[in-house]
Amino acid sequence: MDLNSEGLAFHIALALAIGLLVGLERGWRERDAPEGSRTAGFRTFGLTGLFGGLAAALSQSFGGGLVLSACLFAFAGVFGAFKLREAIHDGDFSVTTAIAALAVFALGAMAVVGDYRIAAASGATVAALLASKTALHGFLRHLSWVEVRSAVLLGAMTMIGLSLLPNKAVDPWGGFNPWEIWFLTVLTATISYAGYIAVRLLGSVRGMVVSGLAGGLVSSTATVVALARAAADGQYVTERAGAASLACMVSLLRVMALTALLGVSVLPEVLPALLPAAAVLGMIGAVLLAKARPVQGQPGPAGNPFEFGPLLLFAAFFGLVSTAGAALSDQFGSTSAVAASVFAGLFDVDVATLTSLRLVDHGVSVTMAAGAVCAAAGLNALARLVLAAVLGPARFWLPLGAATLAAFGAGLAGFLAWQGFALV
Template identity: 55%
Template structure:
């Protein structure tokens, strides 16, 4: 009995939380003009908890099943009358009520944490209607199809790929290569969706920061071209510096997901570099106003052609790194420096794969930082090639500041390994 009271309280709270969102959305409807509001949804959750408690007490699941079917029939009937009156075809209210009832029952019969999380997620999804509908209006069919095709390929093809290295040097693991390729594309897709949702018309700063999650080099080229066309060079250089900081942050996120133990080696240096880029970018932005777009719409990172090309390049670089790292980690570090000029993700992931196999955490941390430094050199090169001196000179200054802070943090702060996290990334 003592445990049943908080369980029923959670069932009631789940209903009240969802009912709060439903009631607020229909707050202008007069009393008696809607099927369910905050009180009805709260009682629905409590009803699910009571039905579940009776089923457990009587050891008869039929009680819960019968109550659920009766609740569904009554609620759906009233919702149908309201829909005919309002000439609406939305079934969201019925599905939400069924979800509240089921979560209320789960709060009594199952894991209360799962029930609470499910109630919060249900309320959040209901409250995100305008955001989700707006997002659907902005996404084209080609983008949606690419994401769906990739999801199918991941769910079907990934389990079929060999989960072991198939080359004599232990560098090419098909499942691991594909998994990291999907991971990188998914992170890039977040930035791509941000640009699509916000729109590049909101300015250089928003578009540049979001676009940097996809490709900081592409953002740098776009900003340099804008400066060459007559845009204010200082704030454009500031936006490029902030985009570079986002790129470092993106790599830090990949390291955190794939091999968090490396944060004890390279995390402080990456954090210091992010601070350097951020401070320099803020300083440059204060010297003028950014007008116009300044960024080109980023390419969809879920396009199958570039995605497969990335996987092939990743596999080749991983194999070369494995070959060169036999007996020494210098080959892996050299490979990271060279490949980082073209694609920092390939360089970083290729080094992370060797953690716990043929490379130590310290060596892999060095390779990650060197790949970032090499990629920064690549961005400077394209900035010089496409932008005026007044753009790339302050951008080089920001890069030097970030590199100096990162190096200082790397050589002065202690390195450490996180117990229990060290090991080879799981395929």
């Protein structure tokens, strides 16, 4: 990068600013330490960023990276020696400050010879990570092994699976793309995990509200089944029906989130029907739960963000439905593919939603795809209600049925109102 004097001054100033930003956090954290008792603070980190920027500028002037490398090794040696003396004196085994100093030097150099925007964003990220020590450590202390294992599994699924799978259709109809199917599977698992953690951060109370919300983030059908079975004992039946309504609401919110991420053109056609339905389910669930007593020890149906076995079944089912939909579309037209996607909602609304959204790339209109998404959501709600009636008492499934019927009505009214508005 060739810089004039004004441009060089800006980049050098940015390198200094990165060091000062990180140094602000380090200096504040050690503000009570006696003068001269710490290796690095506000001034030292500012000078470190400046040193990295100047070293990068000198390396450009001399036409090679040898100067920058020499400065980096010299800085690492001097800083490491002083940090070692401090660690021995304090009995401290933390290497965070040393790594942060090396990162500041590197980011100072990047601000001059690399992309200064990435350097600035990375500097802010380093400062934010350092400032989040208490929150992050507290968060880790509250995580269970099952949740940690799920996070590791999700990372492996993302980094290993997506790097190995071919990103092209391997069937004659163009419906089975291994990379795309696995990507959508990982995306669904990520939404479930992120939502699960968000609910966990609200606290450790095992009540009906948390059970319904967290359960809906993982599987609304499994949540309704679990609550219906639990309601068979005759206790907290109305409250459990309210929790089931919240789970159904979250299921619709998941459908809208997937549509927003993967089929934004379909979203305006879906929102008028699904948003009122979700609102009605939420309001009825809140009414049913208004007098709920927290059930301590209640095993919420979402005790695990996701399991690998069911996730593989999800991917297999999704691949099967996608391939069948593409084959039906090739042989009999798009209407048959849409029908197959809607039918998939009887078993899994996420599969039906993703399959319906993919049909837009195979010639299906946005309106037809939106209709398939809404129909699949309705069919899935009907399947949940049937399971609730089979497994739970009438006091459980009748309120849930009333909530489902009201949601159907609100969704239909919203859809018709939107169609009338669109025709005007």
